[in-house]
Amino acid sequence: MEQNATRLKDAEPDSGQNLSVTGAEPRPRISPDAEPTFRLDGRYEVMQIVTNGLMLVVTAMATIFAFSALNEQRIINRNQAEMNRSQLELNTLEKERAQRRYASRVALWSDDSIPLHSDPNDMTDVYVSRLQNRATVPLTSVYLAVDLGTGTKFHQIGDIRPCSITTIRLGIEGGDTDGYRTGQNIGDPAVYFNDVVGSWLMDRSGLRPQPLPQDVTSLVDRRIEVSAKPGEATDCGSD
Known part of the structure; x- marks a missing residue:
């Protein structure tokens, strides 16, 4: 009797063991914080x-x-x-x-082919030039600026009509031309004029917009007399 009781006691499982019903080994516990690993x-x-x-x-x-x-x-x-x-x-x-369609058709040159007139009882020429206006509009407030030996002075020509070549004579009344150069000995002339577009200056450097000097009246040589005789010009128009 005592031996059978001992065998039954030995056969009882311990309360701390976790045995599978089928007799398999226990499964490992997986921590909830563990990251799954995959094999690529x-x-x-x-x-x-x-x-x-x-x-x-x-x-x-x-x-x-x-x-x-x-x-x-x-x-x-x-x-x-x-x-x-x-x-x-x-x-x-x-x-x-x-x-420039009108101003570009204006030209000025010295004309030495015209003999200088000399008359002690009249006007003695010191310079002769020609001013050509081949535009179809008049030139106004025309001034000739030239150095006759006394510095560059201005000489009022007046208005120049369209399609014209004007002969300009600068002279001194009587024969007293002392201090003045004549003919080819004078400096390069320049002409100031206005047309319907604006104010212009034409000199040896060419044509450019430029009004008369404000003190032009003080630069006029009062001894010089101006004679302007217009003639006809051809090929008039505008560029």
Whole structure:
């Protein structure tokens, strides 16, 4: 009796053991904080590498295209700026041409082919020039500026009619020409005049917009007499 009781006691499981009903080994406990681990298949790794490479190629091509587009836009902007500058220059030239359409048809020159008139009882010439106006509009407030040996002085010519060549004689009453140069010995002449567009100066340097000096009346040589005889000019019009 005592031996059977002992065997039954030995066969009872301890309260601290966790045995499976089927007799299998106990399962390991998984911590809730543990991260799951996965094993990548070799083919997936190759596909991932190829995908990354394609993305790099696409990014590089996009960068190249963006740079090419930026460079092309820069060229377009530069060409546009050059076209705008050329158009502005063309407009400026057209504007200047429109302003000069009458004044550019005026000419002044010394005429040594005309003999200087000398008469002690009349006027002794010291300078003869011709002023041509081939424009279809008159010239107003015309002044001839020339150095006859006493510095550059102004001589009022008056108005010049359209389509005319005016012979201008500068002379001194009587024969007292002391201190004056005559003929080719005088300085380069210049003419100031107005037309319907503006005020102009024509001298050895060419034609340019410029009004009369404000003190022109104080620069007039009172001893000089002006004689202006108009004649006909051909080829009149506007440039």
